[in-house]
Amino acid sequence: MSDLATSVMDSLFQPGLNTPMKKAMDLSFYGLFIVLGGLSFLTGGNVHVLALLGIAIALFCSINWFLSELAKLPPSAREVQQMPSDAIAEAKSGSNAQDASFESKKEK
Numbered sequence: 001m002s003d004l005a006t007s008v009m010d011s012l013f014q015p016g017l018n019t020p021m022k023k024a025m026d027l028s029f030y031g032l033f034i035v036l037g038g039l040s041f042l043t044g045g046n047v048h049v050l051a052l053l054g055i056a057i058a059l060f061c062s063i064n065w066f067l068s069e070l071a072k073l074p075p076s077a078r079e080v081q082q083m084p085s086d087a088i089a090e091a092k093s094g095s096n097a098q099d100a101s102f103e104s105k106k107e108k
Contacts, residue, residue, distance in 0.1 A: 022067065029060045 004027075007020035036053040043049055 025063070029056065032056050033060075 004020060004024060008024045011018035011021045033053070033056065036049060036056060040046065040049045040053060
């Protein structure tokens with residue numbers, strides 16, 4: 001178990017979702033399903049517990065669907081993209097121009 005914890009901690013500093021992180025997420029959801037299933041049994045099928053179980057199952061399915069769609073993307077689309085430096089300069093100068101126009105309107 002410590003091997004899984006170590007690999008999860010190592011994968012936190014790498015971009016994207018890695019296998020250890022997905023495995024830890026799956027194990028966490030399985031634990032949640034067991035707890036909510038047991039709680040549902042012990043409460044005699046309480047509607048609130050069943051609703052929480054349904055929400056947890058829907059969240060688990062939607063996350064896994066998203067990750068499978070993400071895996072279908074080409075590797076170039078999964079890379080972190082940087083904003084070009086000229087766009088950053090334009091954004092800075094544009095915000096200064098807006099500030100100046102606001103100041104001139106404020107003075108009138």
